[in-house]
Amino acid sequence: xxxxxxxxxxxxxxxxxxxxxxxxxxxxxxxxxxxxxxxxxxxxxxxxxxxxxxxxxxxxxxxxxxxxxxxx
Numbered sequence: 001x002x003x004x005x006x007x008x009x010x011x012x013x014x015x016x017x018x019x020x021x022x023x024x025x026x027x028x029x030x031x032x033x034x035x036x037x038x039x040x041x042x043x044x045x046x047x048x049x050x051x052x053x054x055x056x057x058x059x060x061x062x063x064x065x066x067x068x069x070x071x072x
Contacts, residue, residue, distance in 0.1 A: 002035050007056035 009029045017023065026044060030036045 001033070002030065002037075003052060003055040003059055005030060005033050005035055006052040007060060010053075010056070 006026070009024075009026055012029070013023060024032070026049065027036065
C-alpha cells in the first residue's frame with residue numbers, strides 16, 4: 001500500500017493549488033493514510049524515496065499494460 005500511496009502523493013504534488021496552501025510532506029501523506037511505520041521526527045532518506053519511486057513506477061507501468069490489453 002505504501003507504493004500506491006507514494007504514487008498518489010506524486011500525483012497530488014502535480015495538482016495546482018493556491019498560493020497560500022502548503023503541500024503535505026511524504027511523512028504527512030503516509031500518516032494520513034495510516035501507513036507511517038517510522039517513528040515520529042524521522043526523515044526518509046533519499047534512497048528510501050528513490051526505492052518507493054521505482055516500485056511505484058513499476059506499478060504504474062503494470063496498470064498501463066493492463067489497460068492496453070483490456071482495450072483490444
